[in-house]
Amino acid sequence: MILDVLAQNGEQTSNPLAAFALPLLLLVGFYFLLIRPQRNRQRAQQALISALEVGDEVLTTGGIFGTIVEIDEDEGVLTVEIAPGTRVRMLRQGIAQRFVEEDEGLDGESGSADEEADRKP
Numbered sequence: 784m785i786l787d788v789l790a791q792n793g794e795q796t797s798n799p800l801a802a803f804a805l806p807l808l809l810l811v812g813f814y815f816l817l818i819r820p821q822r823n824r825q826r827a828q829q830a831l832i833s834a835l836e837v838g839d840e841v842l843t844t845g846g847i848f849g850t851i852v853e854i855d856e857d858e859g860v861l862t863v864e865i866a867p868g869t870r871v872r873m874l875r876q877g878i879a880q881r882f883v884e885e886d887e888g889l890d891g892e893s894g895s896a897d898e899e900a901d902r903k904p
Contacts, residue, residue: 842880
């Protein structure tokens with residue numbers, strides 16, 4: 784009898800939607816913190832790989848700097864010159880980064896007046 788009274792007083796009714804709220808919030812959090820940024824990085828890498836051209840200065844995934852001298856579109860292979868006379872064949876996916884040279888100003892000089900003042904003693 785005493786156990787029946789304690790069991791009835793100790794029971795709590797819960798909202799069934801509250802039970803699903805926490806897992807749902809966790810899934811949404813994982814999407815915005817992990818999945819979405821990874822997809823954006825993959826899209827950016829695919830755009831980089833498809834935009835490679837002969838003459839681009841690149842950094843390989845192995846940490847080697849070089850210049851693209853030939854592209855074989857059929858096989859997806861690049862020839863990268865890593866030193867004068869030293870060429871390496873590699874897959875397009877082996878390129879980690881492309882370096883773009885800064886455009887020179889209208890008068891043929893690059894940099895600003897502040898940079899020039901910093902260079903002078």
